[in-house]
Amino acid sequence: DSGVTQTPKHLITATGQRVTLRCSPRSGDLSVYWYQQSLDQGLQFLIQYYNGEERAKGNILERFSAQQFPDLHSELNLSSLELGDSALYFCASSVVVVGEQYFGPGTRLTVT
Amino acid sequence: DQQVKQNSPSLSVQEGRISILNCDYTNSMFDYFLWYKKYPAEGPTFLISISSIKDKNEDGRFTVFLNKSAKHLSLHIVPSQPGDSAVYFCAASEGGTSYGKLTFGQGTILTVHP
Numbered sequence: 001d002s003g004v005t006q007t008p009k010h011l012i013t014a015t016g017q018r019v020t021l022r023c024s025p026r027s028g029d030l031s032v033y034w035y036q037q038s039l040d041q042g043l044q045f046l047i048q049y050y051n052g053e054e055r056a057k058g059n060i061l062e063r064f065s066a067q068q069f070p071d072l073h074s075e076l077n078l079s080s081l082e083l084g085d086s087a088l089y090f091c092a093s094s095v096v097v098v099g100e101q102y103f104g105p106g107t108r109l110t111v112t
Numbered sequence: 113d114q115q116v117k118q119n120s121p122s123l124s125v126q127e128g129r130i131s132i133l134n135c136d137y138t139n140s141m142f143d144y145f146l147w148y149k150k151y152p153a154e155g156p157t158f159l160i161s162i163s164s165i166k167d168k169n170e171d172g173r174f175t176v177f178l179n180k181s182a183k184h185l186s187l188h189i190v191p192s193q194p195g196d197s198a199v200y201f202c203a204a205s206e207g208g209t210s211y212g213k214l215t216f217g218q219g220t221i222l223t224v225h226p
Contacts, residue, residue, distance in 0.1 A: 031212060043216040056213050090155050094212060100146065101214060103155030
């Protein structure tokens with residue numbers, strides 16, 4: 001158990017819908033990262049927050065957004081969902097901006 | 113453009129022998145490297161890391177070697193155990209920057225036979 005929690009574990013929704021994925025980092029970790037793992041793309045970095053502020057962006061679609069709240073938990077919002085958005089979404093956290101990242105168990109999103 | 117490559121999709125070894133997993137990278141700005149292990153239906157688990165100022169780092173049965181001139185790193189597991197069977201990912205970051213984005217390889221499936 002890494003100490004990073006993610007909810008929900010599974011999510012099935014229809015195209016065009018909007019969903020919110022939630023992540024609680026390890027106690028004391030200020031940095032939160034979101035990654036997407038699809039079958040053909042492997043693990044891809046989406047976005048990083050550090051102590052409430054956006055720090056870095058990867059290949060995150062404009063339909064996707066994230067935020068980190070004062071209690072350091074983070075949410076990833078996915079809207080206008082398409083079939084291709086079906087993937088595993090992982091959250092990770094670390095103490096500092098650059099260092100070992102500890103991953104949560106992931107949320108499996110299925111868009112039908 | 114895949115900046116981190118694991119060219120072997122799978123590796124099979126006998127229990128007690130050495131497992132060697134390889135990883136190549138192309139981005140010369142990478143200066144911090146990590147290995148993760150992943151079981152099905154779980155998130156990646158951090159194993160070991162190495163900074164570019166070192167060429168070797170050891171932690172128990174796991175040793176990571178870095179060859180900067182060849183842009184190559186490897187993970188050695190000695191002795192291999194059946195519980196080591198998992199997908200292994202190598203990852204890299206531009207540690208000198210102010211963000212911790214990790215770029216991952218595609219993974220190598222390790223199977224350790226009893």
